[in-house]
Amino acid sequence: MLAIDEVTVLGRQNRTIVPAQILSGEKLQRLNSHSVSDALRYFSGVQIKDYGGIGGLKTVNIRSMGSQHVGVFYDGIQIGNAQNGTVDLGKFSLDNMELVSVYNGQKSDIFQSARDFASASAVYMVTRRPVFESGRRNRFNVKLKGGSFDLINASALWEHRISENLSSSANIEYLNTSGKYKFRYHKDGGYDTTEVRRNGDVWFLRAEAALFGKVKRGEWQAKGYFYNSERGYPGAAVKKDYGISLLNEDRQKDRNFFFQGSLRQEVTDLYSYKIQAKYANDYMNYVMPPESTVQPMDNHYWQQEVYITAANLFAFTPWWTANLSTDFQWNKLDADGTDMFNAHFIEPRRYTLLGAIATSVNLKRFSMQASLLYTYVHDRSARRMETAPDKNVFSPTIIASYRPFEKIGLDIRAFYKEIFRMPTFNDLYYVQLGNRLLKPEYATQYNVGVVYSKRFDKGVLSTLNLTMDAYYNEVKDKIIATPTSNQLVWTMVNLGYVEIRGVDVTFNPCFNIGGVALDARLSYTYQKAQDFTKEKDEGWEETVMDGYGDQIPYIPWHSGSAILNASYRKWDFNYSFIYTGERYMLGNNTPVNYIQPWYTHDMSLSRNFPFKHAQLRITAEVNNIFNQQYEVVKWYPMPGTNFKIILSLTL
Amino acid sequence: MKGFYLKWLTVFIGILILAASCRKDDPVLPSEPTLVNPWEQVTGDIYGFFLLNEGNMGTNQASLDYYDYETGVYTRNIYGERNPYEVKDLGDVGNDIQIYGDKLWAVINCSNYVEVMDVNTVKHITKIAIPNCRYLAFKGKYAYVSAYAGPVQIAPDARIGYVAKIDTVSLQVVDECIVGYQPEEMAIVGDKLYVANSGGYRVPNYDRTVSVIDLKTFTEEKKIDVAINLHRIQPDNYGNLYVSSRGDYYEIPSKTFIIDTSTDEVAYEFEDLPNTHMTLCRDSLFLYSTEWSYITNDWTVSYAIVNTRTREIVTRNFIKDGTEERIQTPYGIAVNPNTGEFLVTDAKDYVRAGTLHCFGPDGIRKWSISTGNIPAHIVFTRKKLQPLEK
Secondary structure, eight states: OTTOOTHHHHOOOOOOSSOOEEEEHHHHHHSOOSBHHHHHTTSTTEEEEEOSTTTSOEEEEETTSOGGGEEEEETTEEOOOTTTSOOOGGGSBSTTEEEEEEEESOOOOSSSOGGGGSSSEEEEEEEOOOOOOTTOOEEEEEEEEEETTTEEEEEEEEEEEEETTEEEEEEEEEEEEOOOEEEEEEOBTSOEEEEEEOSOOEEEEEEEEEEEEEETTEEEEEEEEEEEEEEEOOOOOOSOOTTTOOOOOOEEEEEEEEEEEEEEEEOSSSEEEEEEEEEEEEEEEEEEOTTSSSOOEEEEEEEEEEEEEEEEEEEEETTEEEEEEEEEEEEEEEEEOOHHHHHHOOOEEEEEEEEEEEEEEEOSSEEEEEEEEEEEEEEEETTOOOOOOOEEEEEEEEEEEEOSSTTSOEEEEEEEEEEEEOOOHHHHHOTTTOOTTOOOEEEEEEEEEEEEEEEOSSSSEEEEEEEEEEEEEEEEEEEEEEEEEETTEEEEEEEEEEEEEEEEEEEEEEEEETTEEEEEEEEEEEEEEEEOOOOSOOSOOTTSOOOTTOBOTTOOSEEEEEEEEEEETTEEEEEEEEEEOOEEOSSSOOGGGEEOOEEEEEEEEEEEEEOSSOEEEEEEEEESTTOOOOBSSTTOBOOOSEEEEEEEEEO | OHHHHHHHHHHHHHHHHHHHTOOOOOBOOOOEEEEOOTTOOOOSSOOEEEEEEOOOTTSOOOEEEEEETTTTEEEEOOHHHHOTTSTTTTOSOEEEEEEETTEEEEEETTTTEEEEEETTTOOEEEEEEOTTEEEEEEETTEEEEEESOOSBOTTTSOBOOEEEEEETTTTEEEEEEEOSSSEEEEEEETTEEEEEEOOGGGTTSOOOEEEEEETTTTEEEEEEEOOSSEEEEEEOTTSEEEEEEOOOSSSSOOEEEEEETTTTEEEEEOSSOOOSEEEEETTEEEEEEEEEETTTTEEEEEEEEEETTTTEEEESOOOOSSGGGGOSOEEEEEEOTTTOOEEEEEOTTSSSEEEEEEEOTTSOEEEEEEEEESEEEEEEESSOOOOOOO
């Protein structure tokens, strides 16, 4: 599964030098997951920050470099957020998802936009493409899910073949949950309390429509996406008296839509091109009502993005290719908040120009890709206020793979990558926080690993995949928030320096035992992510801790997952296990900052009921079987045992 | 061959289950004592001091530390082990600590309550719920607590603040008095309570007044116009109040004013005396400032002593050994009235554990110790803290 070729999905015969971690198709759908972020927990090297519940914020951090270093791509085009640089993956449904993959460094497919070269690691989400059984023009699917937290989730999909070379897909999904669940805090020999998570309700409506076309030696795709939601933020479950405190009344409304299209064509054997374009429009409203005891707020944010890219592939010989791609991106952020906010808000506009040249050599036992990315960023204020100076940065990458023995499926791979992340609009310009003098935050990555895969014709074991990677990352000029004179007045500085050393292991054997197909997927991650930020307060006596060299907050030393999947005739069984080891919050690895390990066991059982022209599938899920009371982020309690029933009808 | 792989699979799963089974019971955290001052055994009627760490907002890490002058031992995190059944320890964001009679009072801002403890044992006595409570003051039979969250005012959608009056015998709120927006520190002179209104939630329409409450009737008598975003208020020995204004972090700088309580008017404005925090010892007003400007994206830290008799600035730096260069974010100050030694806390980056520095009256550092997260509020005790009964 790990070495799956992406041909079926992306349609181009360019072997990626370093394969990604992939979850796709049935395997992806069988996971007991609500959203893409839940599925990403099974990848090695990935840490999800989950603020609890169904609607809470979920961000992804790959190899401890920080969530702003992760590029998130939806059907080939990056999802931007110039405002804060992170994408909330809890908002992306698995309902119509065909594939989720994670790349360290970059996707080593050469034929790609400059954006694909421009993040330290990347998550690619690919939605379902229409597939028709012979002679059929339509395919319908209706799904209904219900379960704990008063969850109701319904979706409908219609795929239609318009002609030989043109098909369409339309998909709509609605979700509503109260987000209410009980949780318990218990100290051995001390207090014991059970509370209810409140203000965690969510509803969303998502609608997507797409056209898929074929042209001579190529194909095109056009897509529209719409998302509308409202959710409550339950906040931290700190000590409080609900009789008087209304701290967690925060509400967020989102309305996002985007249109995107792509066209790819092989003009001659030598030259192919790919053009992609996107327009995105995002509105967000964050409210802290005046009835709450804290500062009332009613902020509105409008973001727009225009993105266009052209990639040009030159296949000089069957084994030597080169790519030249240029991207242009325009971002705009408008906001409306308090009078003070409006008076100081600069209304930023950002013009980004990216250029990438890359070349790739694919010999029988040796492959290599080298790329150089150029980034130019110019910020402007619509109110003619001062902005950050222009940025000009070159970032190189080298990726190589070598097969030492012709007859053994063992590859050695390595990469070196330099990349940076731009300070976001919030980092630079947020009123009473931003610092427009910030420099970009740089990440340097070194990775070396092995991949072993083998297929067996006889016996119980049918296939086997094993990967092992060791890596070293440096993050310098890390952008961190720092306070000024009190807890309410913060600013951003380029202070941090972090070194990360880690090992990722994945192991994926598939068995066939007397008609039972058994698929196991195990992953393990070790990470030592140390904060070596130099402070002015060094050299005290030993009664003063400095935290220098301590593990950074929320990164466990050990984490891992296991998925076991068994299919027998019309039955499917899935068991999944996730483990996150001990870790610390805040800055020092001290007892008060210690956070317990957590691990959850989830199970699901499905049965298919085939009819003449239809298929019904019923699934029952139970999650967190042992009702472990755990937290991913301290004081954001996660749900205990919970259930779900899924009905899926395909016509 | 197949047996071989199955065995490895079993081993791998076994390892995962083993790794998974190492979740320990969550214990009540013990306190952490450290000997910091083996050279001195100071006696006199001050036996020690309590330090309240604010804890970063939303982390539930308000904590209480104690320093014992007799032994020179500083002990971190003493509340939990003495009160294991208090749910979630002290709570979220400690904002003030005071001793009155036999009781130790702590204001826990974001947990919306005032914790009352026995000052001899630090045993919990009761909780008094007050929304968004900020600071404490005492007089006679009553305690007074300023609070941000009074009723919602219609016009700018912000709540007006109030001062709660608590009977120190019944430990119940007996009265409330509406003051300005987001009231901060209070001072009592004679029968009048003065409270500095910040209006910090209403930027740019900051409050700029000190409310004067007549304690006999517990009503607001008048408002004294001072400057925007007031915070600290400190009485001297001559019937004056020193009041600090935070400024707006843009054009208007932080400043210090004097209110004459005989006229209830602003009597003096210091030129160039930014003020984040101040404390009085006899006629010496120690103050420091950490002033940030969003215009220059830069900040200035300064320390000063004002002679409250002459209103002269005695020194522009009371730390004499260069330690100030190594303090990142001064966040609390206290002066021992018996010995004249003073304490300065460093909240650092607000994320890591803070540091407490103890200086002799000569301004030379004597010892330093790591505290909890965001060390901020210090109170000296004249009662011996009894050791924990095991």
